[in-house]
Amino acid sequence: MTTAEKSRTSSGSLTLLERDNASSEDIFIWGWEFDAAQVEKIKDSVQELCLYDEELDSDFIIHVTLPPDYDAANAYPMFVMTDGVWRFGDHPALWEMMQSGRVEDVILVSIGYDYALDGTDNAVRGRFYCQDKALFLAFITDNLAPYLDEHYAIDFARSGLYGHSLGGVFTHYAAFNADRFGNQPFQHYIIGSPAFWSPYFLPSESDPPAYLREYGYFERNDSFEKTLYICGGEHEDADYAEFYGENDSTLEGIAHLMSRLDGYGVSSATSKIYAGSNHYEYIPELFKDFFLAHYPAQ
Template identity: 30%
Template sequence: MREEWILEGKEPDVQYHVQIYVPDQAPPSEGFPVIYVLDGNAYFGYGADTIRNQSFNGLKTGIEPAIIVGIALKAEDAIIRERRFYDFTPPAAAYKYPDRFKNTTIDKHGGADIFLDWIVEELQPKILENYAVDLKKQCLYGHSLGGLFTLYSMFRRPEAFQCYLAISPSIWWNEKHIYSFVHDTKDVRLFIGVGKEEGIMVEDATAFYHRLPIVLEESTAYHIADDENHASVVPTTMSRAFRYFFQ
């Protein structure tokens, strides 16, 4: 079963398109696991199909029937791409852009707290009201800037999810500002994936992984996908990331 909602954001004139996949079977007594997928306009379908196809043979794949919740701004693609720099980036006293931006600036950034509060305080309760959810098996998945937001969410609200899946996280953002939150780490499960052909992002992800505190050492998996670039890494690593969540 698939459903769609249009929900108001925390700011005026902001709406989110929420897509929901629910397995076509009765939920277990404890409820279904749930995976919240950022950039749902691009990745909801991948997530739903991964769960639907692989849960049929869960003994081999390790993937259980689960709810997939895709989250995206309700807007045209160009506006969605621009808004990602606001919703997915942590607030900071100052912002510095990398040289490849060629001295251009982005109109809005630093809205991650507002977006995270909306997910935790408005979206999650609505999902719980409408579906049978296992409160001990909730997960957040994000790619690129969404991966950065996933890491920030883990530091900012570690109790909101039990597992965080960060694919090709944009650690470079604002001179690697995400490092300033590492000391806030709690005991959660984390998967970091990156494509081998992603250049500096591989170096950034590797360095970040090795800088994580001991409390995360045994509960973090790190995977470099051979022959994959920034665009191809999502479909080729999603199954691996999801399997990690169900371990």
């Protein structure tokens, strides 16, 4: 971290449970979606960080939820979620799965934006997941991950990164650009309902079809060793039909991605389309499935 980044990085109490006392500048703290009663149950395991990234000139709100029996002498896999404005609300259910012994202990991390930014606004999300995706990936890989490594015991060889919709587009980008970094904080990449049609609407996106080439990954490499879990909802294509135009729908994009990966000889990718679900309803079930498969009780 640079001197400026260190000076603006801080940790403190769980502001979300105290948002009645939030600064008038933090107007979008009320947009965060979570069950306060459920978060109250795990609050002693949650640490809230504010990390500044100089290249993006942005502050990020990071919530770290430690497992029930966290022991700093042991290393734990880390599961990182983008869109903290929504995904922090999934921490309690996953923590409960650990407490009940259904899955092993995992450190949960969600990345949100400064409370002065509307994290639900696609213009904000589009900046980090599309326009400045390279810088955002660098922030996660070379800023956030090393910082967390200094403060927690993390098994990066078993850690995962999850993104949904625009975040799924970013997670796909992250998986196929990980080779550009010396630091490798993730083995698993979970791509939820990737809206590959979205970048076509962004004037700042110079090469929207780059995702169709996996960003040149297989031009630079002969094999792919990461794990991919690619998901969608059975009924979600109707949700955004007006935006597809000549591009793939979300489910078509998933099918074509799986076909390309098969052509590359990638054997570490699996896909699931969740029955009866639209764009996001299946997310809790996705998490349950992934944790039971990759972090089973020891």
